Amino acid sequence: MILQNWWFTTLLGIDSPLQAPLTKDIKADIVIVGAGVAGLAAAYYFRNKGLQVVILEKNICGGSSSGKSAGFLTPDSELELSQLIRRFGPTGAKDLWNVPLKGIEIMKTAVQEHQIQCDFQVQDSLFLGIGKSGWQDIQEEMESRKLLEFDQILYDAVSVQKIIGTNAYSGAVRYKNTYGIDALLYCQGMKKVLMKNGIDIYEASEVLSIKDHTVTTHLGSVTAEQIIFCADKLQSKLSHFADNIYHAQTFLSISEPLNEQMVKSIFPEDRFQCWDSTLVYSYFRLTGDNRILLGGGDMMTTFSKNDINSARVINKVIHQFKNKFPQLKDLNFIQFWPGRIDTTRDLLPTIVREDANPHVHFVLGCVGLPWATFCGNFVARHAHGDGSLDDGHYYEYFRPDRKFFLPLWLEKIVGKKIEFSANNGWAKYYQKDVKRDKQTKILIEKRKSYVEN
Numbered sequence: 152m153i154l155q156n157w158w159f160t161t162l163l164g165i166d167s168p169l170q171a172p173l174t175k176d177i178k179a180d181i182v183i184v185g186a187g188v189a190g191l192a193a194a195y196y197f198r199n200k201g202l203q204v205v206i207l208e209k210n211i212c213g214g215s216s217s218g219k220s221a222g223f224l225t226p227d228s229e230l231e232l233s234q235l236i237r238r239f240g241p242t243g244a245k246d247l248w249n250v251p252l253k254g255i256e257i258m259k260t261a262v263q264e265h266q267i268q269c270d271f272q273v274q275d276s277l278f279l280g281i282g283k284s285g286w287q288d289i290q291e292e293m294e295s296r297k298l299l300e301f302d303q304i305l306y307d308a309v310s311v312q313k314i315i316g317t318n319a320y321s322g323a324v325r326y327k328n329t330y331g332i333d334a335l336l337y338c339q340g341m342k343k344v345l346m347k348n349g350i351d352i353y354e355a356s357e358v359l360s361i362k363d364h365t366v367t368t369h370l371g372s373v374t375a376e377q378i379i380f381c382a383d384k385l386q387s388k389l390s391h392f393a394d395n396i397y398h399a400q401t402f403l404s405i406s407e408p409l410n411e412q413m414v415k416s417i418f419p420e421d422r423f424q425c426w427d428s429t430l431v432y433s434y435f436r437l438t439g440d441n442r443i444l445l446g447g448g449d450m451m452t453t454f455s456k457n458d459i460n461s462a463r464v465i466n467k468v469i470h471q472f473k474n475k476f477p478q479l480k481d482l483n484f485i486q487f488w489p490g491r492i493d494t495t496r497d498l499l500p501t502i503v504r505e506d507a508n509p510h511v512h513f514v515l516g517c518v519g520l521p522w523a524t525f526c527g528n529f530v531a532r533h534a535h536g537d538g539s540l541d542d543g544h545y546y547e548y549f550r551p552d553r554k555f556f557l558p559l560w561l562e563k564i565v566g567k568k569i570e571f572s573a574n575n576g577w578a579k580y581y582q583k584d585v586k587r588d589k590q591t592k593i594l595i596e597k598r599k600s601y602v603e604n
């Protein structure tokens with residue numbers, strides 16, 4: 152198994168993946184910094200508005216988190232619905248769940264409309280429970296989905312074995328309208344669509360500084376009416392909001408292709424995208440050419456400052472996976488790669504537009520491709536001042552100074568790891584909707600009753 156991002160391998164099949172860097176000083180209406188799915192979604196919104204739009208990307212389009220990701224397009228990236236209901240009540244939870252739902256819709260529509268070749272797969276989501284507590288998590292998610300009137304199917308330990316070839320799981324909840332994607336090819340495909348629509352894209356162009364309306368790279372600069380930052384691993388020299396961002400490390404691996412018989416032995420009926428109920432969960436799905444994409448991590452490396460380039464963690468994930476699916480014991484995993492996901496202390500994105508600098512916008516800490524896509528689109532719409540907007544309230548949910556368990560200044564004393572873990576644990580397990588509306592209470596009572604039984 153070699154250390155190499157599989158999606159970069161898939162780039163070998165496309166023409167000219169690299170756009171030349173910016174080498175002059177130019178003017179534009181809008182400059183977008185960072186071309187992951189967020190920056191590209193922002194640019195996509197502007198494509199037919201008659202504005203001069205420039206994208207500056209330090210690597211290649213999709214070259215960071217987006218192009219390393221497992222490409223699960225599901226609303227359920229880290230933030231389970233039951234947690235959102237406890238934190239924000241049913242109305243707030245629905246409001247927030249609509250964010251990734253809209254993000255998925257934007258990506259799906261773009262893929263279909265422009266026929267972007269990115270291994271787009273229709274794959275129902277399967278959230279799999281492990282053990283007794285996992286079964287409780289599954290039921291909790293099920294009740295939450297019912298409460299908000301979403302469709303889903305519940306499987307217990309026996310019925311789940313009809314759809315997944317192992318007895319390792321205590322149950323599952325399944326839902327539709329989720330997809331698998333090669334997000335690097337998606338970003339490269341979006342690059343072509345945007346360029347065709349007159350948007351200028353400069354790759355290998357890292358923004359080093361921002362002053363008033365001008366962002367500067369090594370070899371040039373852009374002066375623009377509006378500046379939209381969708382950059383990851385933001386440096387504090389660019390903004391003090393970089394302090395609000397943390398990173399969670401996960402590892403991915405890809406197998407050699409499976410034959411049809413092996414595929415059927417794992418997915419007898421349908422090909423799902425799956426993840427389990429453990430704290431540092433593992434996740435897997437099939438690519439279009441029948442390779443298993445398998446990911447996971449461990450507590451020791453989740454918060455590492457740098458990428459861990461050894462195969463130790465992923466080997467453990469593969470070993471556990473093969474224990475669950477002994478029919479795959481001889482399957483080879485050929486490539487692996489690490490990635491650090493930008494996140495905030497409570498896993499919700501942060502969007503900044505300060506009164507003092509209303510022309511500068513920041514999209515930060517989006518956990519999940521759909522969340523990032525929505526946020527890029529959202530910020531672009533609001534930067535443009537689209538008159539028909541009725542979703543300005545998302546600025547409130549995502550404001551940088553929203554309530555956290557521990558304030559940021561304490562980080563200087565307790566350190567980044569504790570600051571993140573305490574805030575994250577509070578958001579995940581304890582934060583409560585202050586209004587505690589009636590439906591939340593009913594849900595909590597229900598939860599108590601099946602925990603007691």
Ligand SMILES: Cc1cc2nc3c(=O)[nH]c(=O)nc-3n(C[C@H](O)[C@H](O)[C@H](O)COP(=O)(O)OP(=O)(O)OC[C@H]3O[C@@H](n4cnc5c(N)ncnc54)[C@H](O)[C@@H]3O)c2cc1C
Nearest residue numbers: 185187188189209216217220221222223358383490519520
């Ligand atoms: C290993 C891994 C697996 C994941 N799996 C999934 C998954 O299955 N499903 C899912 O929904 N999410 C997944 N995620 C999370 C998801 O990838 C991210 O949440 C999402 O890609 C964030 O998109 P973004 O556009 O905000 O950031 P990014 O994709 O990181 O884009 C930011 C861009 O900004 C550029 N940049 C940074 N600094 C500068 C600068 N100074 N100047 C110019 N450009 C700059 C970077 O090069 C980068 O291209 C995964 C992430 C990782 C790392």
